[in-house]
Amino acid sequence: MRICSAKLSNWRNFTFAEANLSDITYMIGPNASGKSNFLDVFRFLRDIALPQGGGLQKAIASRGGLKSIRCVAARRDPTVKIELDLEENSGENTGTWKYILEIGSEKGGKRLPVVSKEIVIKDGKKILERPDWEDKQDIKRLSQTALEQINSNKAFRSLSDFFADILYLHLVPQLLRYGDQLAVKKMDSDPFGQGFLERLALVSDKTRKSRLKRIEDILKRVIHGFEDIDFERDKVNGTPHLQMRYAHWRHNGAWQREDQFSDGTLRLIALLWTLMESNSLILLEEPELSLHKKIVEQIPRMLYDARQSRKAAPNQILVTTHSSALLSGDDITGTFLILAPTDSGEGTSIKSPSEDDMTAMRSGMSPADIILPRTEVGIGSLF
Amino acid sequence: MEFYGYVEDALTRSVVLKIAALTGMQFKSDFPAVENGCGNLYKKAAKFASMARNGLHVALFTDLDTAECAPSLRRKWFGNNSIPDSLLFRVAVRETEAWIMADKEAFAKYVGISPVNFKDDPETLGDPKQFLLAVIKKHASPKLKKAMIPSGSAAVGPEYNSIMCDFAEHLWNPERAAKHAPSLQRTFNAIKRII
Numbered sequence: 001m002r003i004c005s006a007k008l009s010n011w012r013n014f015t016f017a018e019a020n021l022s023d024i025t026y027m028i029g030p031n032a033s034g035k036s037n038f039l040d041v042f043r044f045l046r047d048i049a050l051p052q053g054g055g056l057q058k059a060i061a062s063r064g065g066l067k068s069i070r071c072v073a074a075r076r077d078p079t080v081k082i083e084l085d086l087e088e089n090s091g092e093n094t095g096t097w098k099y100i101l102e103i104g105s106e107k108g109g110k111r112l113p114v115v116s117k118e119i120v121i122k123d124g125k126k127i128l129e130r131p132d133w134e135d136k137q138d139i140k141r142l143s144q145t146a147l148e149q150i151n152s153n154k155a156f157r158s159l160s161d162f163f164a165d166i167l168y169l170h171l172v173p174q175l176l177r178y179g180d181q182l183a184v185k186k187m188d189s190d191p192f193g194q195g196f197l198e199r200l201a202l203v204s205d206k207t208r209k210s211r212l213k214r215i216e217d218i219l220k221r222v223i224h225g226f227e228d229i230d231f232e233r234d235k236v237n238g239t240p241h242l243q244m245r246y247a248h249w250r251h252n253g254a255w256q257r258e259d260q261f262s263d264g265t266l267r268l269i270a271l272l273w274t275l276m277e278s279n280s281l282i283l284l285e286e287p288e289l290s291l292h293k294k295i296v297e298q299i300p301r302m303l304y305d306a307r308q309s310r311k312a313a314p315n316q317i318l319v320t321t322h323s324s325a326l327l328s329g330d331d332i333t334g335t336f337l338i339l340a341p342t343d344s345g346e347g348t349s350i351k352s353p354s355e356d357d358m359t360a361m362r363s364g365m366s367p368a369d370i371i372l373p374r375t376e377v378g379i380g381s382l383f
Numbered sequence: 384m385e386f387y388g389y390v391e392d393a394l395t396r397s398v399v400l401k402i403a404a405l406t407g408m409q410f411k412s413d414f415p416a417v418e419n420g421c422g423n424l425y426k427k428a429a430k431f432a433s434m435a436r437n438g439l440h441v442a443l444f445t446d447l448d449t450a451e452c453a454p455s456l457r458r459k460w461f462g463n464n465s466i467p468d469s470l471l472f473r474v475a476v477r478e479t480e481a482w483i484m485a486d487k488e489a490f491a492k493y494v495g496i497s498p499v500n501f502k503d504d505p506e507t508l509g510d511p512k513q514f515l516l517a518v519i520k521k522h523a524s525p526k527l528k529k530a531m532i533p534s535g536s537a538a539v540g541p542e543y544n545s546i547m548c549d550f551a552e553h554l555w556n557p558e559r560a561a562k563h564a565p566s567l568q569r570t571f572n573a574i575k576r577i578i
Contacts, residue, residue, distance in 0.1 A: 330430075356411070356439055360387060363437050364430040370387070373416035 001088045001097070001162045002316040003042075003281060009081035010071040012037035015347040022335040024303055026327070027320045028371055029339030034348040035320035038339070039283045041082060042166050042318070044069075045101075049147045049163035056103070056113065056145050066105060066113045073346040079104040079116055086159070090313035095123045097159055101145060114142040120156045127155050165280035169193070171270050173263035173290060196270045197258070199277070200231060201240035214309045215272045222298045223265065230255075242269065264291040268302075275306035281316045288323040296325040300332040327368035336367055384578065386442040386471070387434065388415025391424055393544050395444050395479045397551035405557055406574045408442075421445045428460040435470035440577075442471040446478045453566070471577055476566040480511040483547065485564035486556050493550050496522045506564055512539070 007018045013034040019025075029035050040063075047059035063069055070080055079102050086097040102117035120128040128146055135141045146152050147160045171193040200208065208231055216229050227245045234241060242258040244265070258266060271287055288296040303317055321327065335352075342349045353361070353371060360370045388410045390396045396417050403410060418424045424445055435441045450456040453474040457466070466472065475482055484490055484505040491498035500518050508514050516539070519531050530542035561568040 356385075356387075359437050360434050360439055363433040363439070365427070365434060369389075369416070369427070369430075373413050 001086055001090070001093075001158065001280075003084055003086050005085045006041065007081075007083040008038075008041060010078070011041060011080055011082065012069060012071060013073075013348045014038070014350070015071050015073045015342070017348070017350045019337050019350045020335065020352070021316070021318060023307065023314065024300075024317045024334035025319065025337060026300075026332070026334055026367070027318065027337045027339065028322060028327070028367070029320075029348075030322060033339040033341070035339060036285065038350070039168065039285065039318065039320060042163075042281060042283055043168050045082070045084075045147075045163040046166040046168070048145055049160045051150075051164060054164070055148045056115065057143060060103075060113045066103065069103075071347055081117075086162070088158070093158070097122055097156070099159060112143060115145055116142075118146055120146070120159065122156065128152075162280055165278065166283065167274065167278045167280060168283040168285070169271070169274055170285035171196075171267045173266045176266050176270060177259055177261075193267075193270050196273070197240045197242065200242070200273065201233075203277075211273060211276045214276065214306070215269060218272060218302055218305055219268070222268075222295050222302070229269070264295065267291065268295070272302065272306050275303065275315070275317070276310060278315050279312060281318060284317060284319045286321055286323070287319060288321060288326050293325045296323055297328055299326050300329055300334070304333055322372070324368040324372055327372060328366045330361070330364050330366050332367060336371055338371055384440050385409045385411045386414065386440045387411055388442040388444070389418055389424055389427075389431070390415045390444045391418055391421040391446060392479070393417055394483070394547045394551060395446075395475070397548040398479055398482060398555070398557075399442075399444050401551060401555060402557050402570065402574070406571065406578065408574050408578055410442075415442065415444070421448070425460060432461055432466055432470060435467040438469070440469045440471075442473070444473050444475070447474045447476045447566075448478065468577070471573060473570045473573060474566060475570075476506045476564075477508065478511045480515050480547075481505040481508060482557075482560055482564050482567045483551060483555060484511065484515060485560035485562075485567065487563065489554050489556060489559070490550065493554055494519065494523055494527060503563060506566060 002023070003021050005018065005020045007016075008014050009016050011017070014037070017038070019038070027035050027038060044059055044063070047062065048054055048056050060066055060069065066080070070078060081100070081102045083100045084098070086099070088095050088097065098119070098121040100117065100119040101115065103113055104116035105111045106114050115130060118128065118130040119126065130146065131142060146156075147163060153160045173193075176193040176196050203211075212229050212231060219226050219229070225247045227247050229242065229244045232241055232243060233239065242261075243255045244258075244261060245255050261269075267287075267290060271284070274282060287299055291299075303319070307314055307317065338351045338353065339348055340351060341347075353367075357370050361367060386408065388399065390399055396415055399415055402408070418427075424443060431441050431443060445456075447453060447456060450459070453476070456474055457472060460472070482505075484501055487498050487501045487503070487505075491501055496518060500522055502508060502514075505511055505514075516532060520528060523531070527546075529540070531540040531546060533540050533543075557567065557571075561571055
């Protein structure tokens with residue numbers, strides 16, 4: 001399944017925004033323009049749909065309550081609205097989905113967040129519309145979405161599963177490397193990569209070998225002197241480890257364990273592994289961090305290759321970036337979304353490249369040449 | 384018509400925006416974009432030409448630096464073929480700094496140095512930026528020297544660009560400058576022809 005488009009109203013810094021997503025989508029904007037807030041819509045749906053510890057109330061509470069989610073620029077219309085169009089095209093399952101969720105506040109009482117509207121449409125046919133008669137009988141039901149209720153989501157279980165599988169990744173090399181020594185609480189779904197090695201240890205030998213082989217092939221192209229990568233368990237205490245070998249003057253090269261890898265290398269390996277692992281939507285926050293420019297330039301190609309190398313159904317990737325190196329290629333396959341302040345100055349809008357922009361990029365200019373200047377408002381005059 | 388504009392540094396961007404405001408030339412929002420040096424612009428010359436052939440308006444502003452003359456620079460960038468009418472390629476002789484110093488009285492006042500230390504025909508200077516820095520080094524206040532004169536491996540001082548851009552944006556008068564900078568006058572004429 002993949003998300004084709006998302007419409008948001010009153011979500012964080014978007015009074016209204018609409019974006020079309022493709023297999024690989026690059027979201028480009030300056031710092032503090034709302035890139036992470038846009039990604040958070042999908043994390044929010046994931047948090048609702050998670051089979052363990054999920055739910056609307058928890059998803060809202062962990063974000064600091066409905067008032068933190070609501071757009072600050074919103075005045076008259078206080079409901080938060082999310083509308084997604086999705087399509088399914090894996091094997092026997094084909095069809096389209098639409099999911100609409102509106103969240104408002106309880107009238108009176110504690111003014112808890114409640115579902116004010118929830119609609120699921122499959123292949124153009126409405127299969128859920130809330131509030132329904134049951135909600136009217138028992139108003140408490142509106143504190144939960146149908147996504148999180150196993151009893152009522154049977155007809156759209158695949159949609160709910162898709163949301164639950166959405167993966168957010170913002171790898172922090174230090175957490176990956178010293179995960180066992182740092183007393184930092186690991187978050188659900190491990191967005192910062194602390195449990196990366198455990199995840200590696202959990203899959204079957206065959207799967208792991210095959211993924212590491214594909215990662216090896218990709219890394220050989222971008223890291224000079226890189227030879228191979230291997231998984232092993234510590235012989236004494238059984239802790240999982242990754243090791244890597246570089247071409248070296250010694251006959252058999254030199255093996256290094258993950259605590260000796262550079263931040264960039266470690267991040268890159270974890271990134272590629274995730275791309276191969278997830279079946280759903282992957283949200284990548286600034287994958288360029290701590291990588292050399294030459295490698296950053298290869299990221300779009302790596303995303304493409306990692307996606308192509310999957311035997312299972314293709315997944316969907318949404319990347320946020322403001323790296324000119326990442327966008328400097330003239331062969332980047334994907335859709336671009338531009339985040340910029342709205343003309344009225346309230347909130348942020350999401351735009352697509354114009355017809356002229358598309359012509360310019362087809363003439364050989366890179367997205368960095370055509371789209372990035374858009375997002376550098378004010379920077380020119382700073383220096 | 385709106386131009387995709389590309390310039391080689393922040394100062395040129397400030398200068399171009401000022402010229403655009405005077406002539407009515409319009410850029411796509413947030414353009415012109417600043418490339419890092421003319422080398423990066425030059426690398427993309429063929430792509431700019433291709434954009435223009437595909438019907439887009441493109442404006443490039445670069446420095447002549449040590450090249451012999453603007454037509455020879457144009458040949459180096461685009462070969463002997465004529466470039467499309469919708470591609471505006473303008474060259475400052477020899478550097479944007481010459482266009483700035485061509486508004487002599489205003490600039491001298493801005494940096495607090497007597498105008499007699501500057502030239503009436505700054506386009507004849509072999510290296511306008513070094514000339515400017517030398518004048519600053521010799522005559523400016525200690526505070527301005529510290530801000531504009533480079534040390535170590537830097538080409539210019541830490542505040543050189545912001546000080547120059549500030550002048551270009553607020554006090555520089557392109558029409559006054561054009562009287563003492565023929566390549567700036569030609570740029571005005573070319574912009575008026577194309578828009």
